[in-house]
Every structure is written in C-alpha cells, then in structure tokens.
Amino acid sequence: MTQQYDLIIIGGGIVGAAAAYRAVRRGARTLLLDRRDPGRATHAGAGILAPPVSNHRSPIWFDFAVEAVDYYPLLVGQLAEDAAGETGYARCGMLNVAATEDELDAFAAAEANIFARQQARGAPSSDALHRVTPAEAKALFPPLAHVHAALYYRDACRVDGRLLTDAMTRAAAGQGLTVENRSAERLILEAGRVQGVEAGGEEIHAGAVIIAGGAWSPAFGRQLGVAINVEPQRGQIIHWDLSPQEAEAWPIVGAFRGHYMLTFPGGRVVTGATRETGSGYAPTTSAAGIREVIDEALRVAPGLAQARLLEVRVGLRPFTHDGLPVLGSVPGTENVILATGHGPSGLQLGPYSGLIAAEMALGDESPADIAPFSVTRFG
C-alpha cells in the first residue's frame, strides 16, 4: 500500500485550515478534504478574541484561551510574510456594558469574576482592563444607549474568520497543500490504526488523519468506537452597513443577554447572535431569530436604527455541553487526532487547536496541556 500523503485533514474551517498551514510549514505532504457544508461555523463567526472579559467559568478553558489568543500575532505575522492576504485581525478593545438596570446583577457577577482572574494572574494591567463611565463608553461606541455600567478591555482583538481561513488555506496551498472540496466518507482502519480515508469511493492512504469536521465530526465516532459528543448549535448573526460612516475603530460591545456587536472596515457592523441548542443541522434563518438579534442590537445601541441591513449569516457551532473542545488522540486507535467541539469560541481557540493537532499528527507532543479535552470524558 503506497502512502500518498503524510497527513489528511477532514474539514477546512478555521481548525482544519490552521492544521493544514502548520503541517505544510513543517514539510508534511498534506491533503485537506473540505465538503464546504452550508452552515459551516467559520463562515458565520463574529470574530471576538477577548478571553480576559469572557464569562466562561472554567479555568481550564480560560488558560487555554489565553495561550490560543497569544498565538495570533505570530500566526498573523507568518501569513503576512507569506503575502496570504487580509485576515481582518486588529486590536479594537471591548466594552462590557449593563445596558439596562436589570443587567446590573449580571454585570456585577461578571465583573467580580473578571477582576478576580485579573488579580490572580497579575494581568491584564489595570491600564488595560478597568471601569469606564457611561459617557466614556458612549464616546468609544457612539450608537450606544446611555448604559448603567461599563467595563473596558483595551487589548481585545477581532478577526474575520472567513478571511483568516482563506488566508491560511491559500498560504498552505502555496507551500504544497492539496485541497479537494469533497466528502470524506469513512476512515480506512486496519488493526487499530487509521491508514487513510475513503472519499468518493476512492481510497486515499496517509500516515495520519485529523478530524476537524466541526459540528459534523460525530459521524466518525462509530468507526472509532467513541462517542464524540458534539452537536450543532445554530447561530443567526446580522451584518449592518453604516457607510459612509467609518466604525472600524469602535470597540466590541458585549451585554448580558448573550449578545454582542463588533465592527469591521467599510462601516460594517456585526450583531449577534442566537444560540439555538438542539437546532439540528438545518442552516436556516427564522423570523424569531432575526427579531431577537435586531431587538437586542437596538436595545443596546439604539443609534444603529437607521443602518442598512446587509445580510443574515447562519452557522452551526460545534457545541459541547461542558463548553470545552474535543482535542487530541483517540484511545485504542493510532494515527488519528480529533480537533472539534470549539462551540462559541472556535475563532479564539481554533488556530491554536489546529497547530496542536498538526504537531500531534506528525508525531510530536502537544505544546499545551490538552488532557481535559480528551474524547474519553464522554465515556
């Protein structure tokens, strides 16, 4: 049996593309199989990169998210050297606001959590993370309502998930990556080892396989004899147009009913999103979902009322009930790495998870402690 590739990656979202980019930089002969399902999460992701002001309660998630976001400048720098094109990555800051009085309790609880983490780690500095007055908040984000409380984190960043994924794939292709837009139907397994993938009736042999199929990854669980407890969670997100007004320098805004807004060049404002657990795989919009997103955006930022609506995007987050990704090897089966389950934080964690998956698939240790992300936790 001839090995055609060192590595096959199933899935070309942010995680698979990051793994591919890392693998080819290491000189591995790599094939990326991507079915480009409608509803792939990366194409709808908002792009908020701000672990220090996250409401996520898990310290395990938090430590990993900080490492993952710290990897971004290196990655973006490498892509710039490769002339891979725009990524939309920029430091823009973030405001967490209590827009109305009923949010003050949630604001206080989140603030206590955020400041406790800040104190315990000695970072970010109080220059970078501190309270601002409602008037200061409005000066930073002019369409904002008169809020009741606001916390400002200067070093929050944003990224355009589509652009970044395209840039990684393009740069990797320039260095020898093969990309095929077709479905991986099953793994080729022999004596407890993955030997490759069957796609379109064709057997393709490789030294290792990474499964980065987002919400569709559980399809491989039965063959591997494990439950990959990842499910689709639909998110509807709306893009608005404020041009010719420039909004690019405005911070991200997060409030306390699970919604947020952020801006991109060209007067584009992105507001979202619904979190529809149990949605199934249909990547469709709904009147209720769109109303929810618009109502919430205008409650927090009434100054957006005259903006033009550009589009509604729908993505299926690869959701896990414990909020942790599924990353690492599969007990009992050699040569396969899982890299999925990044839920609502895959743009933050995904590039680093992709790097880790590539390192492991090519025979190295993970640079981070990923034991808590093992698929074995699902039993």
Ligand SMILES: Cc1cc2nc3c(=O)[nH]c(=O)nc-3n(C[C@H](O)[C@H](O)[C@H](O)COP(=O)(O)OP(=O)(O)OC[C@H]3O[C@@H](n4cnc5c(N)ncnc54)[C@H](O)[C@@H]3O)c2cc1C
């Ligand atoms: C509305 C919304 C807002 C979000 N906002 C943020 C945010 O602000 N910050 C943040 O960090 N995260 C955010 N996320 C989460 C983030 O977008 C996801 O966690 C991340 O994009 C998941 O990437 P992925 O590569 O695992 O999956 P996907 O992007 O879904 O890609 C999986 C790919 O695998 C392919 N595939 C699957 N099975 C096969 C197969 N058998 N053969 C071939 N190809 C296959 C699919 O077609 C797809 O192209 C948001 C998500 C949504 C929906």
